[in-house]
Amino acid sequence: MNSNGPDDPARSGGQELSFRENHGAERLLCAVQELWRARDLQSILQFTARAARELTGADGASFVLRDGELCHYAQEDAISSLWQGRRFPMSSCVSGWVMQHRSPAVIDDIALDPRVPLDVYRPTFVRSMAMVPIHARVPLGALGIYWRSARVIATQELTMLQALADGAALAMENILLREGADRAAARMSELEAATRDLAEQCQALADGQRQNDALNELLAHDLRSPAAGIMLVARSRLRDPDIPEREQHRWSKVLCSAELIQRTAMNLLDTSSRQMGALVPRLEEIDLAALFREMAGILEPHAASREQRIEVRPGAPGGCRVRADGDLLRRVLQNLLDNALRHGPARSAVRVEARRLDARWVEVAVRDEGPGIPVHLRDHIFDRYARLDGRSSCLSAGRGLGLTFCKLAVEAHGGTIEVRDNEGGGSCFCVLLPA
Ligand SMILES: Nc1ncnc2c1ncn2[C@@H]1O[C@H](COP(=O)(O)OP(=O)(O)OP(=O)(O)O)[C@@H](O)[C@H]1O
Ligand SMILES: [Mg+2]
CATH class of the missing domain: 3.30.565.10 (Histidine kinase-like ATPase, C-terminal domain)
Structure with missing residues (x-):
């Protein structure tokens, strides 16, 4: 059999692979563009898990988020359920290994790889898998794909998965930046509102102060004449040499009080803000x-x-x-x-x-x-x-x-x-x- 002929199974397989690759590259591009449009983290998780499974033809995919020292299996898309919502210590799961080493894990048969916690995998359909890190400036998580049979995982599948994970990392960073900018903008408008409130309060205080001053001036003005009248009477009574001692004491008190009223009235007038500096x-x-x-x-x-x-x-x-x-x-x-x-x-x-x-x-x-x-x-x-x-x-x-x-x-x-x-x-x- 001519190994280069048109019927060569290896060649026709090669043609099929190359067709899938081209088709896959197009779909990868679409997926990354879609990720860029995502407005929130949940959409990124859902979309990435689905795209990972579709692009590689795997039986399942999961998006794992780093949660301190734990791996949070935040989103999955699979033929039957895996570990959605569960958290495992970094040291005891494949995604933890991937994040810590910042490199992919390719496992053709889970039974033969010491990184796989078999107790956790046995109840699931998974027999082979690949997992890549999702990291921008810091490791954010891991993206995994799973098959129900033991199989050799192709380099192209891994490359596709990593490209998708990189797109997801950028989209997540983008959202974090946008959230930061949104928070700053919200804080700024809060500050603006607070400044406006303060300015209004100052204005109200100044208006109140002006009204208060006007009232004080009126009061002071009205008090001065009667106080002066009382002082005049008290002084003339106190000048009387025959005034009895008890009465003298009383008139002294009257005089002191009238003087206090007059002094306060004059101080009020001269220290009112309208008179300041005048x-x-x-x-x-x-x-x-x-x-x-x-x-x-x-x-x-x-x-x-x-x-x-x-x-x-x-x-x-x-x-x-x-x-x-x-x-x-x-x-x-x-x-x-x-x-x-x-x-x-x-x-x-x-x-x-x-x-x-x-x-x-x-x-x-x-x-x-x-x-x-x-x-x-x-x-x-x-x-x-x-x-x-x-x-x-x-x-x-x-x-x-x-x-x-x-x-x-x-x-x-x-x-x-x-x-x-x-x-x-x-x-x-x-x-x-x-x-
Ligand atoms: N000689 C003083 N010894 C101790 N404290 C004083 C003395 N003079 C003023 N003060 C303190 O300073 C404050 C302000 O004095 P100020 O003369 O401005 O106001 P007032 O005496 O309280 O009221 P007003 O003079 O308007 O009747 C007083 O309330 C008082 O506490
Ligand atoms: Mg005083």
Whole structure:
């Protein structure tokens, strides 16, 4: 028999194989293109298992996923069921060997290969098999094909299987990347939504703050005149030399309360956000000694209620003079002295003093014997509405506006205000003013 003739069975077999190969290559190409279109992992698993069986004409195929140190038989397509859904340790199954070695396993007869756990295979139809790794940057799994008879597995079948596994690996990576991008996009839109919410909340807060300020201003405006009226009556009653002692005590209290209302109203007005930065001092020559005495006189009833003393030390002989706005400076001192008296203990002394530092600066200090202010809170107490709550020494709750006003007023003069420790305990509020 002419081995090259047209009837040569080997040749005709070769022609048939070559036909199958061409046909198979086309179908492989279609399968890989199909894999690229897959939108999720499950579609990749199903499609790859089916294509592996169809392309090689095997009796079964399985897609195994790596799950840590386990092999998860995630998808199969076979004449009868194999191990779908089961997990085996990497060390005790063929797919584990394939993933660990990153190379194919070709087993013509399972009974003769030590890698095959026969107990697991015996109940199934499998007698021969091939398995290839599915790996992109890391091993993702393995793809296996199975036959019901022992047979020699052709190189072309193995090549086809590996090409399909490579296509599946790329498709899986593609999905992982897309999921990462989707997650990033979702996170980005969450962030955008959160930023929008925050901006709306800020706007609402700012609107609320403006309304609050407008109400505060209205309230402050309406309170000032009646408070001034009450102060006038109380002062004239207290000037009466024949006033009985009990009544004097009562009128002092009335005067203190009316002064507090007026001071709070003025602070509210001057620290409202609409007024911030709008304080313009009307400068005049101020004699600090006279101003200190005046303020001590005004706050005398307040001090007397807890047997406190206000000591006035106007500096060098002849006193200190500054060019400042008398009304603003009066209110700065009133706020500082009010704080000092309120935070100082009963029968303590509050001292107000001035000294010229040099040709340009005069320092005014208000000292008390109270608890002092912790270093880390010294800047904070000048903030609007800032109050150091929960301190036993604090006698009556204020609104946290006094020091904010003081800072605004002093800075409007080009000066500074800060708090230090008073020698011997308590706090010392130091105001530096241009002379
Ligand atoms: N001399 C002081 N000694 C100790 N703590 C002080 C003293 N002065 C101010 N503080 C603390 O600083 C906070 C802010 O003072 P600020 O004068 O601004 O507000 P307030 O006195 O509470 O209220 P307001 O002055 O508006 O009536 C006070 O609540 C108080 O806790
Ligand atoms: Mg105050």
